[in-house]
Amino acid sequence: MRKLQIKDKQQLISTIDKNRIFILFGVIFLFMALFAPRFMNVFNLTTIMRTMSLNATVAIGFTLILVIGQLDLSIGTIITFAAVVGLGLKESVGFGLSVPLAVAAGGVVGLINGILVAKAKINSFIVTLGMMTVLQGTIYTITGGNSISLSTPDAFAISDWLAEMFFPLLTPRVLITIILVILASFGMRRTRIGRNFYMVGGNSQTAWLAGIDTDRYTIAAFVISGLTAAVGGILFAMESAAATLNMGNSSLMYVISATIIGGTSMAGGKGGVFKTFVAVLTLEVLYNGIILFGLGNEVKIFLAGVILAAVILYEAYTSYRREKVLGQRPELMKELERDREAAAASSS
């Protein structure tokens, strides 16, 4: 009986641990729903969804990058790059061609990152840091320092269409994001290719020995990261009907924070797209509530930092604890308990 209880308690803790992002989301959402003025209405919730769209899309690829145990610091500039390419080419080739080109551009940047990481074996932190600088320069050069806007009726039409709520909480852009999240989440969990990414991140040596082409998966992860960043960027730019030269800059730190808060570990092999998505939603609900309370960005930055720090500390502390008890022998623990009981019995 006793043993069962201990097991249940441990199970409870591990279940809570695994689902902590959902609980965090629930708590923050409930708090805002109860106390934040004008929070619970269709319009505001749709606003949250709309704002979340960019970072949620970008975070799909970034989660994949963390799952394979790498880092991609260039996602922020890829967002901008895709936006600039997509909108800049629209005049000459139309959206029908410029949007795929923009997405492809993101993919190409990811491909270069991936090849440098997988084949040239340079640390991804360095490759993507360098790529960030290169891309920023490229963006400024091809635009001549000029943001791009599309103030034509067809551009406005697409922009309006993307932003229009056709169902509570859903706009086409949000729907695209959600579809991508569902596809990626399902693919990562249920397909062999998806599981292989985890294998590569969990132990690339094992993966390679199991006949998984780790280089190809590493490159693929960077390409997907580039693609999702580009998709996020171009959709965002189309809805804004403009591409500014730093529109993606704030996404980098945001996406890193959200992915970590969502429970994906920097060490690789752990985490999931859906959890990251919920983490993005959580942050977005929090930020939205802060604005509704009339509080400033300083509160927002501070709270985001505290939550992130708490999550990291919690995770570090659990693995610190786990290391302490790793290898404990159950029969000896039982023996200890028997001794204690005996001692208690004899003293009473």
Next chain:
Amino acid sequence: MLNTTVLEMTKVSKAFPGTLAVDNVDFSVEVGEIHALCGENGAGKSTLMKIIAGSYNDYTGHVYISGKEVDLHTPSKSKSFGIEMIYQELSLAYPLSIAENVLAGRMPMKSRKKNGKGLFIDKDKMVRETRRCLKMVGLDHLDPMLPIEDISQHEGQLVEIAKALGNNPCVLVMDEPTSALSREDVKRLFTIMRNLKNRGISIIYISHHLPEIFEVADRITVLRDGKKIATREKADITSEELVQMMIGHSVNEFYSHADHSINEIRLSVDNLTRNGFFHKVSFQARKGEVLGLGGLSGAGRSELARVLCGLDSRDSGTVQIDGKEVKIRNMGQALRKGIAYLTENRKTEGLALRLNLGENILAGIIPQLTRTGIYNSRRGFGILSKLVKELSIYPPDPLRIVNNLSGGNQQKVLLAKWMASEPKVLILDEPTRGVDIGAKMIIHQSIERLAQEGHTILLISSDLPELVALSNRILIMRQGHIIREMQKSECTEESVLLAANGEGV
């Protein structure tokens, strides 16, 4: 038994920058045989096997499988010919589940058609298939969805074996599969191997453990310096001949039986307990004594050592050195009190592989080399050159990166690190694991000399001849308790083994 050759390699070579690791080797494996591969560390065994497993794409020579010439340039290619390899170091993905590790690269997919390629993973089938594989190695009590990081190390080793068996291989390569296994598990493994053999599966078996080889192998091939020396039937060769072929000349004796004088008590441990790891351990060790710690893997010996040197915390009990109680909270304090610990995991815990020989040897005595706040590694040069010479570390170049040394020399570097710190009590945890015979002898002689000089040695070893030969007394641990103390006179390989298994008187 059909006497057909399943795998044949002719004139196979593999060069690393600056050296020929495998030099023009011919090697063949018959259907349904257990073929042992012997040689010292660096003889080229592992490289040869990695060629078979498809780890290199730039070897030269020819490989034939069932008479057909093939290229084994990637692991997946080798797998497609039914070659499976079990690696010496665990190659499991720790955050992932057992099932995913066992079925790595061949996850079952849902599909309407039979054997058709589906898109999604069939989870039920995955669990079923994993259970089947685990059952072969006696791990069917484990939940296949448990992540590897939640199971113990020797279970991990068995999972590794289950993984290879699950692929229905026709050639199975085992690179020191028993080094982390307990005696029971080794027995079970040998049974599995014989069963496989009877089913016509060929096994290539690499081990340093000669008794094991003579127990299971049908044929033995010896490599030395990358060249093949000979292939013999087991019946045609004796242990001494085999050793001679491996090291190139004959040795008269493995171990000397020095008699240690018994002095005053140096280390006294009383009721030491770490909850869940070992309970109420008490013993005493004298100056100049080699105290052996026998037992099966997982009996709590390494855990005891870790607590003694402050790497883990204790829950109760006392430790005295030279009659004074010491409270040790970390390894730095342990060193100051005169306790040093040579870890069993050379590559992860023992050495900084990317640093050079000198830096590694001096790593433990940095405080001693620091005077008035100034650290000068040159002060350690005397100790360094003395130790390098004493242990015949090759090459004797203090600037050589340790990663580029052979396993035996790495182990010598590790021992040198602790000899440099001149400890009162030196705990050696598997000091000769995975080490070639030459290095092993040098290490043994150093241990004896240390004892003669008055150091107290706690020797943890699963190598029974070594344990029996070197120890003055042996304490047997089993499941976290010391269950017996054996004097030198009553120690034989057999008696120790029986005691460790909880049998015998």
Next chain:
Amino acid sequence: MTEQKTQHEHIVQPEMQLDARAVKLNIFSKFLHTLGIYGIAGLFVIFGIVLQVFGVINGFLSVQNMLNIVDAVALLGIVAVGMAFVTYSGHYADLSAPTTMALTGIVCVQMLRYGFLPAILISLAVGISVGLLNAVAIGKFKANPIIWTLAVSYVTLGVIRLVWVNKQIYPDVMASSQRASDLFDAIYRLRFFGKIALPVIILIILIIIYTLLMTRTQFGAQLKITGAARKAAKFSGINVERIIGAAFLVSAVSAAIGGLVVTSLSRVGAWYNGAGYDFRAVTAIVIGGMTLAGGRGSIIGVVGGVLIIGLMNNIMTLLGIGTFSQDMIRGAIFIIVVGVSAKSLRSLGRDDA
């Protein structure tokens, strides 16, 4: 005994190993290996001289220009040599450096009302306490350095902005006396011999102290082993928690000093001071030959990396290359230099994988 010894010498055979000297290297990585980062710096100088000889640019080879380069990178150097300890310890980078700089600066300006020296001491203490947060979480609990320092930088930024309500404060307004304000102003502007600025002197002092610290002290020697193999260091009796913590403290000290310098330069205490110095410092450190894996590189190398960045900017501006193209070139050179040096280390067998 002696008999046995001779026997050992027999047993020791020429073993298989990678012979470093036989490894074929391409010319560039050989060059990089022998001369290190100063080889590249030398290449840049030669390039500059050639350009000047052919009249493409002028004024490159002058004392004043070289001083300008040093002046311009002194601040980056101060931050980078400190953060180098973090990289050396195998913990990538200290992303909290920029906000540590801002915090130190704004606290110092705020405290100028109590006089110059108290302000400096208090603010340095505050800056270093940020490092203490990193030291505990990363040293003791093994939190991931990148995201932990990122979180700390968020928290610090939040604190600065909450306390000073998004305002910036001025030393001459806050100071109790003109003297305090002038002294604060002089942190950046004081010049020795009319040429060499105080930050350069600070940098030189830091280089000397840090080099000694890294190569000549117990801490440095133990840090190297900790950086190269944390577990092995722990098993060698090194208190890795304290060593790693100390590395983050050194980084915080440097960032705090850098914060004072940058605040003195811009004459305002504000939350955005120091922005961008995290990635810039990493760039310099990595170009300077320190690998992210830890335990390899030197302070002198990092200074070389800093100088290369200065030289690169100088030559590109002298050539009249625009800001935008400069970014592209900088990023590309960064990847190439690091890639080649990583490759040469690998082929020398000095780095795994």
Next chain:
Amino acid sequence: MKKLVKLLFVGLMLLTAAGLVFAGGEAEEAASGAVEGNLEASLAIDVSVLTAADGQPLIKLGGQTRPVPERPADPSALPETDPLHWWDMEFAGWNSVKTNIPESPKDGAIGKRIVMIVHGDHPWTTACSNGAQKVADAYDIDLKIMSPNWDLAVQNQMIDQAINERPDMILLIPLDAKTAPQQARKINRAGVPLILFNTLPSAEAMDYAIAWTGPDDFGQFRILSRLWADALGKEGGVAYVQHAPGGSPYFARCFGPISELSEYAPEITVLDKQAPGFEADKTMQLVSDWLTRFGDELKGICAADDSAQALGIFEALSKAGREDVIVVAAGNSKVGMDLVKDGKLYAITYQTAEGDGALAVKTAADWFNGLEIEPVRYLPQHMITVEDVEDFYPPQW
């Protein structure tokens, strides 16, 4: 256990649904109940007596407009040195075709609700908000200020939220000239009156706003450049330290002077222009390198920022012992004005931060009061030199 989590989730969903039904209807009613006599009371309020923190009048209307030349057929075909090349940017809004602009209620500004969305946190923004608040207080307007911290996605969200609150007016500083059209259009389509201010948006955005108010960057810099050219003796080489790319200041504070001087002082040659960002040390290295490269040729520097950039410039100049280089810059930060007072900076433009916010609110009030609003309202144009710099102390930020 999993069930529990699922239950929690389902509960949340239900709660959300309930909330949607509950609040699903329209957001709050527009506030302003027209009070009798409100208009007269509003019109009677005189905000011209208000002063900014620097002692200058907060709002100085009239005399700030300047002649708008004819738009050339294709401005971009002209060279960059031609002033008319910049027509679309410089005179954005003057020939806008107003679309779907709401009628003024003409019931007075008192008691109205205004949401002001700025671009991000900065001491400048704080001063700007203070100015806006002063005018709002004078009119008893309920002013709510939101700051998106320089993030476009957040600014878009704030626009949505502001629309959701149904205020009487939205005041907006677009994060970028080019994002303004769609943002303005969105507010316009929601039927909320809009005034854009500070950042000069693309011309299209002006169609959807009642007006734009703010500094005349091009105009200011044309005046500044003439002053500068006179000091330079209308000859010699000059260089430009540019604003960060991605907005009108990047062009106005560099090509404004260049195009103006191409006519006014054609002997002045442009040696280089670079955008090192707003960091003193980077600017210092840039200018040091310029001094090495151009030597005595370099006679003047025009900077887009009078604090960090200007400090970097003077550090470089003092190191090289070049007291003769004439430097002008934009803005009147404390640092910049100190430099003017010390006789280092030759001239800076007067960019009143408080006035910027104040003018926007004042224009809104005028609209509520039913007054005629010109499409573009400029802040006063003034150059601060050593002669009158004392009048602008204490600095606004």
